[in-house]
Amino acid sequence: MIKTIATTPYDDQKPGTSGLRKKVPVFQQKNYAENFIQAIFDSLEGFAGETLVIGGDGRFYNREVIQIAIKMAAANGFGRVLVGRGGILSTPAASNIIRKYKAFGGIVLSASHNPGGPTEDFGIKYNIGNGGPAPEKITDAIYARTKVIDSYKIADVEDINLDNEGAQDVAGMSVTVIDPVTDYAALMEELFDFAAIRSLISSGFNVVFDAMSAVTGPYAKEIIENRLGAPKGSVLNFVPLPDFGGHHPDPNLVHARALYDQMMADDAPDFGAASDGDGDRNLIIGKGIFVTPSDSLALLAANAHLAPGYSAGLAGIARSMPTSGAADRVAEKLGIKLYETPTGWKFFGNLLDAGLATICGEESAGTGSNHVREKDGLWAVLLWLNILAVRKESVIDIVHSHWATYGRNYYSRHDYEEVDSAAANGLVTALRDQLATLPGKSFGALKVVAADDFAYHDPVDGSVSKNQGIRILFEGGSRVVFRLSGTGTSGATLRVYIERFEPDTSRHGIETQAALADLIAVADEIAGIRSRTGRDAPSVIT
Numbered sequence: 407m408i409k410t411i412a413t414t415p416y417d418d419q420k421p422g423t424s425g426l427r428k429k430v431p432v433f434q435q436k437n438y439a440e441n442f443i444q445a446i447f448d449s450l451e452g453f454a455g456e457t458l459v460i461g462g463d464g465r466f467y468n469r470e471v472i473q474i475a476i477k478m479a480a481a482n483g484f485g486r487v488l489v490g491r492g493g494i495l496s497t498p499a500a501s502n503i504i505r506k507y508k509a510f511g512g513i514v515l516s517a518s519h520n521p522g523g524p525t526e527d528f529g530i531k532y533n534i535g536n537g538g539p540a541p542e543k544i545t546d547a548i549y550a551r552t553k554v555i556d557s558y559k560i561a562d563v564e565d566i567n568l569d570n571e572g573a574q575d576v577a578g579m580s581v582t583v584i585d586p587v588t589d590y591a592a593l594m595e596e597l598f599d600f601a602a603i604r605s606l607i608s609s610g611f612n613v614v615f616d617a618m619s620a621v622t623g624p625y626a627k628e629i630i631e632n633r634l635g636a637p638k639g640s641v642l643n644f645v646p647l648p649d650f651g652g653h654h655p656d657p658n659l660v661h662a663r664a665l666y667d668q669m670m671a672d673d674a675p676d677f678g679a680a681s682d683g684d685g686d687r688n689l690i691i692g693k694g695i696f697v698t699p700s701d702s703l704a705l706l707a708a709n710a711h712l713a714p715g716y717s718a719g720l721a722g723i724a725r726s727m728p729t730s731g732a733a734d735r736v737a738e739k740l741g742i743k744l745y746e747t748p749t750g751w752k753f754f755g756n757l758l759d760a761g762l763a764t765i766c767g768e769e770s771a772g773t774g775s776n777h778v779r780e781k782d783g784l785w786a787v788l789l790w791l792n793i794l795a796v797r798k799e800s801v802i803d804i805v806h807s808h809w810a811t812y813g814r815n816y817y818s819r820h821d822y823e824e825v826d827s828a829a830a831n832g833l834v835t836a837l838r839d840q841l842a843t844l845p846g847k848s849f850g851a852l853k854v855v856a857a858d859d860f861a862y863h864d865p866v867d868g869s870v871s872k873n874q875g876i877r878i879l880f881e882g883g884s885r886v887v888f889r890l891s892g893t894g895t896s897g898a899t900l901r902v903y904i905e906r907f908e909p910d911t912s913r914h915g916i917e918t919q920a921a922l923a924d925l926i927a928v929a930d931e932i933a934g935i936r937s938r939t940g941r942d943a944p945s946v947i948t
């Protein structure tokens with residue numbers, strides 16, 4: 407019943423920021439998914455008889471690869487697979503299941519915020535036993551293995567029934583189909599004061615949540631409507647669709663524009679939120695104010711003690727390097743450490759496991775805590791609601807008083823998508839070549855004080871990750887950061903992160919792009935963005 411199938415390697419299976427992401431037709435090539443999954447198993451040790459968690463964000467091709475992964479897990483000697491009903495598990499829910507049931511690890515099928523469908527994106531990611539994305543040591547080993555793989559093992563059995571909960575046997579391995587929502591919702595009830603949020607909502611506080619036709623729909627329905635009592639209809643686009651209704655399931659001001667417009671209207675609800683394809687990102691918009699993810703991280707850290715799960719305070723805060731320094735000011739005031747990591751959630755795992763950090767966040771709309779080892783969209787929404795229920799102030803008032811206390815970090819990210827790869831690489835190389843000579847140079851009123859290519863020294867395991875983004879720091883704390891995306895699937899995506907700190911409260915009301923205009927111009931002057939990419943403007947501004 408167990409077959410060993412001969413195969414030949416593909417040379418493009420290098421995991422990026424968050425697993426292997428490719429267009430569906432790439433994944434549909436003969437043995438493409440099988441090769442990668444076997445390379446994962448070949449890079450692990452000691453899983454005989456252990457539990458593997460498998461789930462995905464429900465996008466096109468999810469079910470097919472789930473079948474393959476289960477049959478390969480059986481053939482490779484796992485003892486048990488836990489799989490979400492219908493093949494569905496949000497990324498944070500998968501992380502929770504791995505931890506709760508002490509699984510050896512998990513396979514998460516997702517391309518997150520990337521669009522889905524027959525010609526769009528798919529992805530495979532391996533998570534380790536702490537529930538978090540595999541560290542670079544493992545992803546490097548997986549990649550090395552994909553380059554030489556010559557066979558894979560698979561159980562030659564009928565397809566598994568994924569739609570009925572309960573246990574079944576697959577070639578001697580037990581497969582249990584579980585409800586994707588129950589364990590996650592229970593965890594949220596432990597962390598947050600649901601009674602307080604319920605009474606806030608029943609007092610007339612209006613919440614709207616856009617699940618963007620992605621995986622969070624069933625979770626948000628159960629938690630926000632059923633358990634917290636928000637009226638039916640508060641959760642929009644709650645049915646997960648294989649192509650996300652043809653939209654990008656990316657909760658930003660471009661792809662969640664309708665929600666933004668609704669929140670800026672005179673009769674806006676009090677609180678608006680959205681999450682992405684796999685449920686690990688969050689967008690927070692109060693009536694009349696978009697909260698930048700970097701500010702949201704800082705605000706959540708400053709107020710987390712108001713929620714029962716964090717009443718003992720925070721051990722530390724961690725943020726990715728391109729994320730604004732707003733959280734640094736909170737850490738300073740709380741007298742706790744701030745850790746600066748490379749982009750990608752895999753770098754937070756060690757800090758969380760070692761108890762050094764409690765809350766982590768990224769500028770790309772990812773926030774989370776030590777409750778799981780992934781970023782968690784609904785968690786951030788619920789922490790916001792818990793804080794609002796306790797403080798009984800509006801989102802806009804809370805944000806403004808935060809800026810008054812800590813100062814405001816004006817912040818924006820400019821993405822140039824599907825740029826020619828050679829042009830993008832050339833731009834980065836040319837920046838690297840300028841690093842030594844930039845310090846001391848002035849551009850108008852802006853003087854460069856330092857420039858480097860960010861390298862991270864993990865304080866827990868001593869590993870070093872180099873070339874994680876070009877930083878140009880100016881006098882007064884402003885900065886511009888350049889890096890290439892590790893999640894895109896066509897051409898290159900250049901990300902330019904722009905930040906300026908403004909301590910003066912009387913200057914906190916400037917429109918963000920205007921507040922950053924001089925830095926935006928200097929970024930182009932130093933990097934030659936327009937001339938090298940041929941683009942006049944970013945594809946997406948967040």
Ligand code: VG1
Pocket residue numbers: 423424517518519682686687726749750751768769770772890891892893894901
């Ligand atoms: C992007 C974001 C990064 C995030 C990653 C995965 O990576 O910038 O902050 O961790 O996506 O998010 P990149 O390399 O394209 O900049 V998700 O929601 O895919 O799981």
Ligand code: CO
Pocket residue numbers: 497518519682683684685686687
């Ligand atoms: Co995601």
